[in-house]
Amino acid sequence: MTTTTTARPRHDAPAQRARRGSTARRETWGSAALLLLPAVALLLVLRIIPTFAALSEAVPLGSERSPWSNFAYIFSDPSFWNAVRVTLIFSIIVNPLQIALALALAVLLTKRIPAVGLWRTLILLPIAVPQAVSAIIWLVLLRPDGPLNGIATSLGLPTVPWLTDPTWALASIIIVCSWVGVGYWMTFLVTGIKEIPLSLYEASALDGAGSWRQFWSITLPGLRRPLLFVLVADTVSNFLVFAPVRILTRGGPQGGTDLLMYNISERAYTLGDTQAASAATLVLVLIVVAVVTVQFRLLPGRED
Secondary structure (H helix, E strand, O other), X not given: OOOOOOOOOOOOHHHHHHHHHHHHHHHHHHHHHHHHHHHHHHHHHHHHHHHHHHHHHHOOOOOOOOOOHXXXXXXXXXXXXXXXXXXXXXXXXHHHHHHHHHHHHHHHHOOOOOOHHHHHHHHHHHXXXXXXXXXXXXXXXXXXXXXXXXXXXXXXXXXXXXXXXXXXXXXXXXXXXXXXXXXHHHHHHHHHHHOOOHHHHHHHHHOOOOHHHHHHHHHHHHOHHHHHHHHHHHXXXXXXXXXXXXXXXXXXXXXXXXXXXXXXXXXXXXXXXXXXXXXXXXXXXXXXXXXXXXXXXXXXXXXX
């Protein structure tokens, strides 16, 4: 006698699959949270908490003073406005200079030129040197009796007051920052150029397009997003320049290199006026945000 057993449908299978999916999602989120925890902790300690501390210093809500008294003080201080002026002049000059040089080097070093690897290494070498060390090296080179003026004298050329004239001192800061920055930003643009399809250049060459036409019609449009990133990051970086000013000129001569970051540092650590320094820091942040916003509006990163 044969007995036939009919399998009973398992109505709990969907529920079990749902529970397994929920468990897998919890494990995924837990692993992600564990991996992100160090970065979030550092962001909290190094960015968010200092920001709120600066805000509470700049706007003393619990005191008898006006909450905006620190801003009124720095806005009435001629040295603060001089620092704003010098910082804007510095940024207007150094940002286009660094980006133009980085773009030119990126285009050149993606061509088939002799010893291209050696040239890339030499250009990237300053990145490996800390900015303070670079500033000390340039301090020796730019001294009135330093090697650069020594070479000029031996060639019968006039010496240059690199660190003793306000205009030349600001030019010295621009040179030092560019010596480090150009190679760094060049690496992003080299990567962007390598992502442009080679077939575009080959097709344009068959149509008779020269190198200059290829640059304007293929390379530059293809670098829109990398260029936007480099522009924004370079702008923020140059607004926060401190070490070269501290080592080379200390804001002088005659306030000609008194950039905002150095001015803020002097207020906080030399004069001990942390409230005014915090107010100036917030103003600097607002200036950076405003400039970056304008850059995003004028140079959109999306494709048209």
